Amino acid sequence: VRPYLAVDWGTSNVRAWRIGASGAPETSGEWPLGVGRLSPGEAPAVFENIIRPTLDGADIPALLCGMIGSTLGWREAPYRTCPATADDLLDALIRVTSDVAIVPGLRATGVTSAPEVMRGEETQLIGWRALHPEAEPAIICLPGTHSKWAQMQGAQIARFQTAMTGELYELLATKSILRANTTEEDGDAFLAGVEAAGDGGALSTRLFSARTRIVAAGADPRGAASYLSGLLIGAEIAAMIQSFAHTGAPIALVGAPSLTNRYSRALKHRGFASVEEDGARAVISGLSALVMRGAFDGSG
Amino acid sequence: VRPYLAVDWGTSNVRAWRIGASGAPETSGEWPLGVGRLSPGEAPAVFENIIRPTLDGADIPALLCGMIGSTLGWREAPYRTCPATADDLLDALIRVTSDVAIVPGLRATGVTSAPEVMRGEETQLIGWRALHPEAEPAIICLPGTHSKWAQMQGAQIARFQTAMTGELYELLATKSILRANTTEEDGDAFLAGVEAAGDGGALSTRLFSARTRIVAAGADPRGAASYLSGLLIGAEIAAMIQSFAHTGAPIALVGAPSLTNRYSRALKHRGFASVEEDGARAVISGLSALVMRGAFDGSG
Numbered sequence: 001v002r003p004y005l006a007v008d009w010g011t012s013n014v015r016a017w018r019i020g021a022s023g024a025p026e027t028s029g030e031w032p033l034g035v036g037r038l039s040p041g042e043a044p045a046v047f048e049n050i051i052r053p054t055l056d057g058a059d060i061p062a063l064l065c066g067m068i069g070s071t072l073g074w075r076e077a078p079y080r081t082c083p084a085t086a087d088d089l090l091d092a093l094i095r096v097t098s099d100v101a102i103v104p105g106l107r108a109t110g111v112t113s114a115p116e117v118m119r120g121e122e123t124q125l126i127g128w129r130a131l132h133p134e135a136e137p138a139i140i141c142l143p144g145t146h147s148k149w150a151q152m153q154g155a156q157i158a159r160f161q162t163a164m165t166g167e168l169y170e171l172l173a174t175k176s177i178l179r180a181n182t183t184e185e186d187g188d189a190f191l192a193g194v195e196a197a198g199d200g201g202a203l204s205t206r207l208f209s210a211r212t213r214i215v216a217a218g219a220d221p222r223g224a225a226s227y228l229s230g231l232l233i234g235a236e237i238a239a240m241i242q243s244f245a246h247t248g249a250p251i252a253l254v255g256a257p258s259l260t261n262r263y264s265r266a267l268k269h270r271g272f273a274s275v276e277e278d279g280a281r282a283v284i285s286g287l288s289a290l291v292m293r294g295a296f297d298g299s300g
Numbered sequence: 301v302r303p304y305l306a307v308d309w310g311t312s313n314v315r316a317w318r319i320g321a322s323g324a325p326e327t328s329g330e331w332p333l334g335v336g337r338l339s340p341g342e343a344p345a346v347f348e349n350i351i352r353p354t355l356d357g358a359d360i361p362a363l364l365c366g367m368i369g370s371t372l373g374w375r376e377a378p379y380r381t382c383p384a385t386a387d388d389l390l391d392a393l394i395r396v397t398s399d400v401a402i403v404p405g406l407r408a409t410g411v412t413s414a415p416e417v418m419r420g421e422e423t424q425l426i427g428w429r430a431l432h433p434e435a436e437p438a439i440i441c442l443p444g445t446h447s448k449w450a451q452m453q454g455a456q457i458a459r460f461q462t463a464m465t466g467e468l469y470e471l472l473a474t475k476s477i478l479r480a481n482t483t484e485e486d487g488d489a490f491l492a493g494v495e496a497a498g499d500g501g502a503l504s505t506r507l508f509s510a511r512t513r514i515v516a517a518g519a520d521p522r523g524a525a526s527y528l529s530g531l532l533i534g535a536e537i538a539a540m541i542q543s544f545a546h547t548g549a550p551i552a553l554v555g556a557p558s559l560t561n562r563y564s565r566a567l568k569h570r571g572f573a574s575v576e577e578d579g580a581r582a583v584i585s586g587l588s589a590l591v592m593r594g595a596f597d598g599s600g
Contacts, residue, residue, distance in 0.1 A: 107516055110505070111502055111506065112496040112498065113509075113513075114509030115516045146508065162508040163505045163508070164504045165504050171472070171475055176464075176471060199501070201500055201542070202463075202539035204463040204503065204532065204539070205463045205540075206411065206412055208463070209412040209414030212414045212415050216414075217415055235503070239501055239504070240505075243502065243505075
């Protein structure tokens with residue numbers, strides 16, 4: 001590919017890489033300068049004064065994805081509607097300077113009448129597809145604060161759905177009656193939680209079991225955080241498997257290895273095969289796919 | 301009844317009444333001195349030095365229920381197991397002084413392998429039954445931080461189940477991405493939330509709609525708290541209706557009127573009739589029923 005700067009700019013953090021002609025990252029950086037932490041209008045200066053020089057990226061174009069395309073970011077890149085392909089994202093690319101462009105997010109119809117939205121994950125999805133062109137049909141799970149599950153049909157992102165698993169875990173494990181004194185990993189308690197999630201229904205009832213298993217059934221309180229994590233991830237998996245047409249093909253897990261590993265264990269416990277892919281590799285792959293398809297044609 | 305002090309002593313607060321020979325409350329008090337706020341061993345002094353004198357309750361016995369019977373309270377009153385009647389509670393009463401006794405809590409088998417527990421609600425349940433001896437069979441909902449739903453068969457508390465609805469609402473409405481800038485009541489947004497709860501499954505997915513309906517579908521952000529409340533209460537109702545054998549008889553709502561009114565509207569929206577009962581009246585009725593059955597026989 002043409003050398004460029006690949007930037008994944010989220011709510012909390014920004015990660016960026018200088019991609020060389022070989023397509024491999026040559027330099028990289030990560031900053032706690034997500035759009036949720038910037039003043040209005042601050043993004044361009046952060047990019048030009050911090051990100052670009054750190055990556056040795058003068059004179060090359062940059063492709064950005066994530067919340068940087070929201071109203072909180074550099075400039076709003078309106079959502080494209082699912083189903084959508086890499087070319088649809090390319091059509092809706094927002095050029096904010098002569099050599100900086102932002103990938104739009106996607107919207108889809110959710111299980112309620114409210115829409116589903118994503119910013120950044122669409123780039124990981126097309127990146128995952130570029131890395132695995134043969135896998136078909138495919139369910140892809142991107143675990144996180146707000147986990148996204150998506151169905152791809154060929155090169156098309158057909159639909160997707162969000163679960164607030166990471167945020168619920170954080171709130172419940174630190175601020176609720178279920179708060180844990182330790183976050184040490186307990187694999188058995190984790191799987192007990194996955195088991196207790198059942199069909200994913202009655203979640204606010206099942207959550208109470210994280211307390212009663214300790215106060216009334218003698219479980220070790222040191223397993224509390226792992227049990228809670230298993231319960232929430234188990235409920236997410238149960239709901240999503242019901243929602244997506246699962247054909248038996250392995251479910252692709254895309255994200256930080258510590259998190260995809262946890263989901264992989266939960267899926268295995270429920271009888272589902274999975275394959276893991278690093279989230280950073282997927283986002284670079286997605287941005288590079290857009291560059292190869294002409295993201296900078298006619299620019300800079 | 302014999303005059304006595306009725307005390308509902310929870311985690312956050314304690315409410316107490318002097319019950320006269322007519323069975324009616326003559327004096328009352330409420331203090332932010334729940335067991336979660338007391339030092340170990342402090343409960344007896346709080347009772348004798350604050351509660352008893354305020355209620356003009358020297359020389360009469362006292363019956364206490366709630367978390368005061370937990371390890372954090374005055375003395376642990378071990379759980380009785382469901383099914384249980386008023387007489388079963390009476391058998392397991394804990395006498396902490398010659399004229400002060402504590403009602404035990406109940407445990408039951410929950411939807412997961414973990415047990416269900418309650419302390420205080422068992423007294424409201426037998427109190428509700430004493431007020432409504434004819435209603436049969438009966439599903440009773442006690443909404444709150446940890447809502448309890450119970451099934452009564454005649455005088456027997458057959459089983460019950462907890463939903464952490466109030467606590468989830470508090471966390472999500474104040475500390476999550478769904479936090480609301482206003483808590484003003486919006487009846488339409490509340491019912492939209494009840495509707496969006498669907499069958500109660502996929503709760504962590506449906507919760508995300510509280511955000512997307514605003515950021516991607518133009519809903520008024522002032523309705524955010526009401527929508528969230530409706531969604532959580534709707535999910536609780538859907539799960540509990542599936543869990544309990546609902547015969548079509550009105551569901552009894554026992555608690556603070558502001559809360560039972562909200563549940564009543566949600567139930568009505570889903571096609572279920574309900575009747576409301578004040579929680580304080582139910583707890584007094586339950587304690588008086590135990591006194592009439594001999595809670596203080598042979599004491600004081």
